[in-house]
Amino acid sequence: MSIPPPPVPPQPQEPQGPYQQGQFPQPPYGQPPYPQGPYGAQGPHAQPYPYQPWGQGYSPYNRPAPVNGLSVASLVLGILCCVPAAGLLLGLIALGQIRRTGERGRGMAVTGSVLSSLGIALWLLTLATGGVSDFWDGFKDAAKDNGSAYTLAKGECFDVPGGSLEGFTYDVDKLPCEGRHDGEVFAAFTMGGYPSFPGDAKVSQVAETRCYALRYTYAMDSWAVPVDVDVYYLTPTRQSWRLGDRDVTCVFGNTDETAGLTGSLRNDGRSLNAHQLAYLRAVNLGNVALDGQPAVSPGEDLRANTAWAGRVSDAFTKEAGLLRQHVWPADAKSPVSAVAKEVDSLGKQWAQVAAATDADGFYAAYGPITVEESPRRSVTARKALGLATTPPATDDPGAQEGGTGGGSDVEV
Known part of the structure; x- marks a missing residue:
C-alpha cells in the first residue's frame, strides 16, 4: 500500500477538500460547509489557526426553530387572566402561524388559549352572580383611607386636584369642613335598573335630577345656602361601571373655583328644632x-x-x-x-x-x-x-x- 504524501495547502483552483461531498453533514441555506481559508479554499486543513468560530449558517448541531412570540404572549395573558379575550385571540393566531412556519410554541399557545377560555368563563360567571359588585365593594373598602373619590361619605369635605369640581377626578384630600375646602358631600345614591352603561348623558341627567332633590334633606333651609353655591356630582364612568360602580355622590361647591367653601352647609335634624x-x-x-x-x-x-x-x-x-x-x-x-x-x-x-x-x-x-x-x-x-x-x-x-x-x- 502506498503512503499518501503530506497535505499541502490547497490552491484556489481546487475548491473541493480532501473529503468527498456528502461525507459530512451539509449546512443549511446553501452556505459552504467550512469557513474560507486565507487562500480562498475550503476544508478543515485550509485554516492556519488551531481554532475557528463557526460561521453564519453552519454549526455542529441542527439549529432549533424559533419560538413564536404570540404563543408566549398568549401564555402570559392566560396565566395572569387579566385580559382573557386577548389571550385567547393571540393563542389562536399563534397556532395558525406555527402551522405555516414550523415555529415552536404550540404547547404555550394551546395552554394560553385554554387558560384564557377559563378566564372568560369565570368573568361571565362573576357577572351573572354579582361578583363584580363584590369586587368593587372590596376595592372601595381598600381605598377608604387613601383619599379616593369613590369613598366620600355624606357630611365629608374635601379638596380636588386643581380645585375644579368639573371633569374627571379620582384622588381627593379629605379636610375638616370648618376650614376652606372645594366640596361638601350632602348625599349619595346608587343607580339601579340599568343592565348596561346607559351613557354619560343619561348618567348626568339622573344625577342632576336626584341630587337637586336630595339637597333638601341635608341643607333643609335652602335660604341659608349662599347664592354662589351650586350642586355638583361625581358619577360612574364607562370604565368604572364595568367593575360594578353604580354610585353617584352629590356635592355642594362654589361656582367660583377660586373661592371654595368655608364651614359646613348642613342644616337638618342635628341643628333644627x-x-x-x-x-x-x-x-x-x-x-x-x-x-x-x-x-x-x-x-x-x-x-x-x-x-x-x-x-x-x-x-x-x-x-x-x-x-x-x-x-x-x-x-x-x-x-x-x-x-x-x-x-x-x-x-x-x-x-x-x-x-x-x-x-x-x-x-x-x-x-x-x-x-x-x-x-x-x-x-x-x-x-x-x-x-x-x-x-x-x-x-x-x-x-x-x-x-x-x-x-x-x-x-x-
Whole structure:
C-alpha cells in the first residue's frame, strides 16, 4: 500500500477538500460547509489557526426553530387572566402561524388559549352572580383611607386636584369642613335598573335630577345656602361601571373655583328644632316639585310641562295641609297660617296650568302665578321660627318667559 504524501495547502483552483461531498453533514441555506481559508479554499486543513468560530449558517448541531412570540404572549395573558379575550385571540393566531412556519410554541399557545377560555368563563360567571359588585365593594373598602373619590361619605369635605369640581377626578384630600375646602358631600345614591352603561348623558341627567332633590334633606333651609353655591356630582364612568360602580355622590361647591367653601352647609335634624323641621319639610315639597321642571318648553313638549305643573299643584296642596296640621308657637301661628293660605291658592292655580291644552293656554295660566308670589309672608314666618330670612336670588330672571316657573324656593 502506498503512503499518501503530506497535505499541502490547497490552491484556489481546487475548491473541493480532501473529503468527498456528502461525507459530512451539509449546512443549511446553501452556505459552504467550512469557513474560507486565507487562500480562498475550503476544508478543515485550509485554516492556519488551531481554532475557528463557526460561521453564519453552519454549526455542529441542527439549529432549533424559533419560538413564536404570540404563543408566549398568549401564555402570559392566560396565566395572569387579566385580559382573557386577548389571550385567547393571540393563542389562536399563534397556532395558525406555527402551522405555516414550523415555529415552536404550540404547547404555550394551546395552554394560553385554554387558560384564557377559563378566564372568560369565570368573568361571565362573576357577572351573572354579582361578583363584580363584590369586587368593587372590596376595592372601595381598600381605598377608604387613601383619599379616593369613590369613598366620600355624606357630611365629608374635601379638596380636588386643581380645585375644579368639573371633569374627571379620582384622588381627593379629605379636610375638616370648618376650614376652606372645594366640596361638601350632602348625599349619595346608587343607580339601579340599568343592565348596561346607559351613557354619560343619561348618567348626568339622573344625577342632576336626584341630587337637586336630595339637597333638601341635608341643607333643609335652602335660604341659608349662599347664592354662589351650586350642586355638583361625581358619577360612574364607562370604565368604572364595568367593575360594578353604580354610585353617584352629590356635592355642594362654589361656582367660583377660586373661592371654595368655608364651614359646613348642613342644616337638618342635628341643628333644627321640631317647629323648624316641620316648616321646612312642608315648604320643601313645593321646592322639590319645582326642581322637576322639564328641560323643554311647553311649545316643544306640552305634555311633559302639563304633567310637571300637575305635580307642582299636588305638592303645594299637600304643603298647605301640613302647614295647617302642625301646632305652631304663638308668635308663628298667624304668619304660618298666611303662608298656608297662599300656598293653597298656588296649588289651585298650578292645577289650571296643568289643564292647558296648548302652549298659549299654558303661558296664560302660568303668568298670574309669579305676580301673586309674595316672599314677604315667608320672611315673617321664618323670622318667628328663627330661620334664614333673606330670599335666595333668582338664578334666571327670564326663565318665566319660557314657562319655567319662578325659582326653586317659592315658599311665598
